[in-house]
Amino acid sequence: MGMTALKIWRLIIPGILILILLLFVIQESFTDLTKTFTSFQSNDIAYTILVIAVGVFYYILNIRKLLWNPYLNRVQINIKNTLLSAYKKPLNKQQKAYLIEGRKLMIIFYHFIDNDKSLLEKAKRVRFNGLIWTSMIDLTIISSCGSLIFWVKLIIERHFYYLAMALILIILALVSFGLIQLTTRHHLSLSNEQLEIICQSYKTQLEDKINELL
Numbered sequence: 001m002g003m004t005a006l007k008i009w010r011l012i013i014p015g016i017l018i019l020i021l022l023l024f025v026i027q028e029s030f031t032d033l034t035k036t037f038t039s040f041q042s043n044d045i046a047y048t049i050l051v052i053a054v055g056v057f058y059y060i061l062n063i064r065k066l067l068w069n070p071y072l073n074r075v076q077i078n079i080k081n082t083l084l085s086a087y088k089k090p091l092n093k094q095q096k097a098y099l100i101e102g103r104k105l106m107i108i109f110y111h112f113i114d115n116d117k118s119l120l121e122k123a124k125r126v127r128f129n130g131l132i133w134t135s136m137i138d139l140t141i142i143s144s145c146g147s148l149i150f151w152v153k154l155i156i157e158r159h160f161y162y163l164a165m166a167l168i169l170i171i172l173a174l175v176s177f178g179l180i181q182l183t184t185r186h187h188l189s190l191s192n193e194q195l196e197i198i199c200q201s202y203k204t205q206l207e208d209k210i211n212e213l214l
Contacts, residue, residue: 001127009131014064014138015055019047021146024169025153029161058138068137071184078188079195080105086199087210099213108209112198119194126190133183136176143173 058064065072080100084091091099099105113119150166153159198206 001124001131003127006127006131010134011055011059012051013055013131013135014058014142015051015053017138017142018054018058019051021142024146024165025149027161028159030164063141064134064137067141067180068134071133071137071180074184075187075191076106079109079191082192082195082199083109083206083210086203087207089207095214099210104213105210108206108213109195109198111209112202112206113194116197116201119197122190122194122197126187126194129183129186129190133180133187136179136183139176140173140180143169143176147173 077100083105084096084099113123147166147169150162150169154162154166
């Protein structure tokens with residue numbers, strides 16, 4: 001998967017999920033919900049525009065990063081520590097802290113990926129997993145919010161549909177949260193494959209890049 005496609009899908013998927021949730025919320029029964037979905041025209045340009053608009057709004061609010069950042073940091077810290085472990089010259093605490101801080105080592109990491117065909121092929125797998133990863137994060141966030149909405153509606157008015165949707169959405173949120181853990185581990189594994197090539201095949205260049213930073 002290319003970077004452009006990844007960015008587009010990361011806008012579209014939350015837009016679709018939020019619109020589906022809105023359809024859930026505005027209905028009063030499963031019968032009404034079924035009628036709405038059966039009458040839905042997926043080729044309607046208005047729906048496409050709305051999905052993109054909602055996705056852009058979700059992106060601007062930066063909601064995804066509320067849950068994603070701890071997992072993303074875990075992957076990036078692993079990359080930084082692995083790159084530094086391949087650097088054989090001694091580093092004091094200040095030097096190590098300076099190198100780990102920010103995106104300096106990540107820029108070096110992506111430099112090697114962008115200039116090696118085998119690493120670029122592996123990067124496609126990483127991006128695809130990254131799409132599944134962030135989609136599970138979006139699903140967890142949106143399902144949790146949806147469940148909360150239905151619990152509030154249930155307090156206001158006792159209705160079987162509200163109870164059922166609240167339970168369905170919280171279960172969906174829990175399942176997708178579990179899948180976040182799996183996709184995070186897979187992302188670590190895929191990035192370790194890239195790091196193995198960099199540390200073995202580009203050891204001298206890696207040391208030169210770190211020397212430049214120091």
